[in-house]
Amino acid sequence: MSEAAAVQATIGDSEFDRDTAVTRREPGVYDIDLSAGWTIIKAVNGGYLLAVLGRALADALPHGDPFTITAHYLTASRPGPAVVRTDVVRTGRTLSTGQASLFQYDEDGTEVERIRVLASYGDLDALPDDVRTSAEPPAMPPVEQCFGAEDAPPGTSPVTGSSAIMDRLWIKLDPATLGWVLGAPSGKGEMRAWFGLADGRDADPLSLLLAVDALPPTAFELGLSGWVPTVELTVHVRCRPAPGPLRVAVTTRNLAGGFLEEDAEVWDTAGRLVAQSRQLARAKL
Amino acid sequence: MSEAAAVQATIGDSEFDRDTAVTRREPGVYDIDLSAGWTIIKAVNGGYLLAVLGRALADALPHGDPFTITAHYLTASRPGPAVVRTDVVRTGRTLSTGQASLFQYDEDGTEVERIRVLASYGDLDALPDDVRTSAEPPAMPPVEQCFGAEDAPPGTSPVTGSSAIMDRLWIKLDPATLGWVLGAPSGKGEMRAWFGLADGRDADPLSLLLAVDALPPTAFELGLSGWVPTVELTVHVRCRPAPGPLRVAVTTRNLAGGFLEEDAEVWDTAGRLVAQSRQLARAKL
Structure with a gap:
């Protein structure tokens, strides 16, 4: 992995954990300073935002793992202060349901809802x-035959502008999806990569919420x-991931x-399908 | 179709329209009498319930078609009176976001939330x-080679107890998924059928919410x-369906x-992929 990994971070003590940390202001209400470290161009990554909301809900609910979480992205989040308000919808023995919204203040001080989540x-x-599981893990070349942004010759990266998130992620794209x-x-709606921080x-259940929305858009x-702005993103976390890099395969079958x-789909090193997600996004044709 | 179709019902004048009709009590609050006509065993069908909530939201929001709608099923709904409370989250030029909950009263008069929806x-x-669209319509035999409950010899139906919904639906299952x-x-997690009312x-966008949850469970x-109770169901409606029967293909790849x-996936007679859905359900092993 990257040089930053010389001392390997751990679950609970890492960039991702620090940048998703929420502070309980009062029961069900959490403050967060959205990090500029998870932006691409000016946009705060939707998976990072989902992990922030997911973490607040993990605190607010009696259960700690998101089994199914849906986010509707309402307005564009910006790095900086935000508040998450949670609502416990129902608590049960094996499942609890909650809702959360993330708010920021706009220029004139009005509180604006950025995202609403139901989980x-x-x-x-x-x-x-x-x-x-009858699904098969994605057929992918070994990591050594895949490519990340750090492998591109200077000046050739297709991403222009800020791409702070690239420094936080370890993504090695399958060359078959790099055309x-x-x-x-x-011409195929496919994107595949090895993924890590x-x-x-x-990985843990919260970072899986990031993993499903971290690859370049299949639209490319x-x-x-x-x-390709996300309208709605739903993630099912099905298993606590084993240590080591994940394989992420994203598919689009209906551009219309x-x-x-x-x-x-996210697969772990133990060969388990640990998460499935689907998002509806707008395409600029 | 069935004998009931001797005079063909139309969108706006049909069993489905009458049984999903909501009455506005005050802005954003709707009364509905959940019909016993959409139950199987004692359970009210989850797709019918989603259509009820979807209809209330279509009235509450400035836009009329559900592009993406997610329901979390909290407690078991029963036929009878219910109230839907809606909340407008955001209105935009091309998309509006809303939330809705369906409540019923339990035996001691307490209001209990049955379902919460974000859309x-x-x-x-x-x-x-x-x-x-790169997806292909499901390979299915013509209707004449598919089978419905009405084709089963008396006494052989695998469904016992009330199955009122069977009288409202026209479902012809692909024999390849009838084992x-x-x-x-x-042993494959597949169920396919021709579907109609x-x-x-x-079909219209609201009845698509029913179509995605109307086939026998793939678990069979x-x-x-x-x-196989539904925890969460998300539906993307992608196109207004053309007249005529729909093809519905349901797949399970991760039972774990x-x-x-x-x-x-729901396909119309014009060959359009009109809806995609995913649900997370519990399996009794």
């Missing part, structure tokens, strides 16, 4: 061990070059009417 | 005509026979830890 939480460690970088997109922190391989879906 | 609505007719009926499930009403073809996902 059900449980305890992944309490689940039985049965696995009858867009060379101006020759495959640059400081070497292993479909020949689109514009922004100016919208597309992005389906992500 | 973004738009105008399907305002979308551009571009279609770059469970004969005690020989395929028994009174001949054509995985050899499970128990109840006592949970499974069910992904549904």
Whole structure:
């Protein structure tokens, strides 16, 4: 991994943990300073934001793991202060349901809602061990044959402007989904990568919320070059991930009417399908 | 279709429209009498319930079509009176976001929340005509070679107890996904059917919310026979469906830890992928 990983970060002591830390102001209300470290161009990454909200809900609910979490992205978040207000919808023995909203102040001091989330939480460690997954892990070359932003010759990166998040993530893209970088997109709505955090922190359920929304848009391989803002993102976390890099495969099968879906699967080193997600995004054609 | 279709019902004048009709009590608050006509065993169908909530939101929001709608099923709904409370989260030019909850009273008069929904609505007719769908419609035999409950010899139906909903739906299952009926499930997590409403009403965005949750559970073809209660269901409506029967294909790829996902695709007679859905459900192993 990167040089920053010389001393490997751990779950609970890492950039990701510090930047998603929420401070309880009063029961159900949390303050957070959104980090500028998870932005691309000017946008705060949607998966990072989901992890912030997910962390507040993990504190507010009696269960700690997001089993299914849905976010609607309402207005563009900016680095800086924000407040998360949570609402406990229902608590049960094995599942609890909660809602959360993230707010920021706009220029004239008005509180504006950025994101609203609805989620059900449980305890992944309490689940039985049965696995009858018929899905197959993505066929991907070994890490050594995949490419990250750090492998690009200077000046050739297709990403212009700020890309602070690139320093926080360790992403090695499958060359089969890299045609867009060379101006020759495959035409298939596929993006695949090895994924980790640059400081070497292993994955946990909260960082899976980041992993599903961290790769370049599948739209790039479909020949689109514009922004692909997320309308809604739902993540199912199905298993606590084993240590080591994740494999993330994202697929788009229905680009139509100016919208597309992005389906992500996340596999861990133990060969478990640890998360499934789908988002609805707008496509600029 | 069924004999009830002798006079074909229309969108706006059908069993489905009457049974999802909500009455505005005050701005944002709606009364509904949940019909016993959409139950299987004692459970009110989750897709019917989603359509009820979706209809209330269509009234409360400035846009009329659910683009992405997520429901968390909290407690079991029963036929009878219910109230839907909606909340407008954000209104925009092309999309509006809203939230809704359905409540009923339990035996001691306490109001209990049954379902909570978060959704973004738009105008399907305002979308551009571009279609770059790479997904293929499900390979299915013609209707004449598929089977519905009405084709089963008396006494052989695998569904016991009330199945009122069967009289409202027109479902013809692909024989390749019917092994469970004969005690020989395929072991694949697949269920496919031609789908319509028994009174001949054509599909619209609201009835698509029903279509994605109306087939027998894929778990039956995985050899499970128990109840598969939905925790969360998200539906993306991508296109206003053309008249005529729909093709619905449901797939499960990850049955593990006592949970499974069910992904549904709905295709119309014009060959458009009109809806995509995913639900997280509990599996009784």
